[in-house]
Amino acid sequence: MHFLCRCGYRLHDSSDLISYKGTIIADQDMNEFWSLIEKAEKPHAEICDIFSSLNKLMMRCIYQCPSCGRLFIEDQSDNYQLIRFTPCIEGEPEPDVSKNLLISAYEENWKGSITAEWFDEKPWWSECHGTIMPQLNVRLDDLKFDDYPAFEKRFYELLDDLKARQLLNYAVLKVNGRKIFCWQE
Secondary structure, X not given: OEEEOOOOOEEEOOOOOOOOEEEEOOHHHHHXXXXXXXXXXXXXXXXXXXXXXXXXXXXXXXXXXXOOOOEEEEEHHHOOEEEEEOOOOOOOOOOOOOOOXXXXXXXXXXXXXXXXXXXXXXXXXOOOOEEEEEEOXXXXXXXXXXXXXXXXXXXXXXXXXXXXXOOEEEEEEEEOOEEEEEEEO
C-alpha cells in the first residue's frame, strides 16, 4: 500500500520496520491483550487462535508523514479507511472525523463493566443518592436515582440484560461505600 499525504510526501507500507508506521491497541482491549499474552506463553493447541485474536486487537495502523507530521489512522469500522489528523495551529478549526477511532476492535460488542453506588445521605458533590456508572460501548439511560428500590431494581435489570447480551465482564454494587454485590465473568 502507498498513499500521498496532502503535503505531497508519498508514504509506502510495503515492508517491515517502517519508521513512520505504528500500531494502535484500544485501551479497552488492553486487559484482553495481556490475557492472550499469558495464554500464549503456555504450550497448547490454541496458539493460532491466540495470535489471530492478538492480530484483531492490534489491526489498526497509524502513520505519520515524516515531512509535515500529519497522522493517518485506520478506522476499522469503515473498511480501514485512513483518517487524517493535521497538526493543530491555534485558531484552525477541527476537522469533522470519526470520534470512535480508539474504541475496542469489538466496537459495541466490547465487554465492559457497571458500577452502582448508593449513599443514604446524598453526597455534596452529587445531584442524587444513587448512580449507575457504565463502562460500555452501548448507551444506557435512567442511571440516576433518589429511590433505593428503583436503583437496586435497575442495577439487577441491567446486570441480567448485559450478561444475556454478553456485554459484561464485571459488575459491582456498593451501598455507603461498602461492596454488597460483585459479579465477575
